[in-house]
Amino acid sequence: MKRKRSDRLDWKRVPVRKYYQEEVRDGNHPGIVHYFYMKEIKTPLMDAFFSQPTPVADQGFLYIQYFPFGEQHTVTTMFSDSGEIVQQYIDIVHSHGQDPDGVPWYLDLYLDIVMLPTGEYRLVDEDELQEAWQQKMVTSEQVKMAYDEAKRLIKNLSSRQKDWITWAKTCYKTWEKVESRLLSHQIEV
Structure with missing residues (x-):
């Protein structure tokens, strides 16, 4: 398995970024919400999962990544520099938590x-999962766990997506309130 952090320090394409996180304990969305703002970017990123390539990382873009407590997925809502949702990306995960630095x-x-805001979706990276299994980086049980979680999410995707979009827009308003108070973090590239 790959261990990833939401601050994306390994992402050299974003030399100047701001990030913020909060724990949410409301009844509908308990978990950790992480905000990742791309203040400067060296190389924009496009996804080609659909008929039209989708810009997913560029200067001024904001990722709001939600880590729901007790679930085996994270949801990243990607906002353009104009505040429009460009897509949502669900990572199927074995587990998630917080490092000592939070x-x-x-x-x-x-x-x-x-998923696109239109509701169109794709299950992606099956080849990466199979390759990881062949290289013994994941077990057969973990492969089954990944597919079971994906099937569970897809089954109710249209109703979940509406809820996630509504909630992500609320989180975006939170970002607008705190963003000006945050320092930019610059990484070496």
């Missing part, structure tokens, strides 16, 4: 679901 991490099970 930054959320997750053990990625490779399998992902990508």
Whole structure:
């Protein structure tokens, strides 16, 4: 499995970024919410999962990544520099938590679901999951766990997506309130 952190320090394409996180204990969305703002970017990123390539990382973009307590997935809502949702990316994970410095991490099970705001979605990276299994980086049980979680999410995707979009827009308003008070973090590239 790949261990990933939500501050994306390994992402050299974003030399200047801001991030913020909060724990949410409301009844509908308990978990950790991590905000990752791309203040400067060296190389924009496009996803080609659908008929039209989708810009997913560029200057001024904001990722709001939700780590729901007790679940085996994270949901990243990607906002453009104009505040429009460009896509949502669901990472199927073995587990997630927080490092001693408070930054959320997750053990990625490779399998992902990508959704457009229109509701169109794709199950992606099955090849990465199979390759990880062949290289004994994940077990057969973990492969089954990944597919079971993906099937469970896809079954109710249309109703979940509406809820996630509504909630992500609320989180975006939180970001607008705290962003000006945050320092930019610059990484070496």
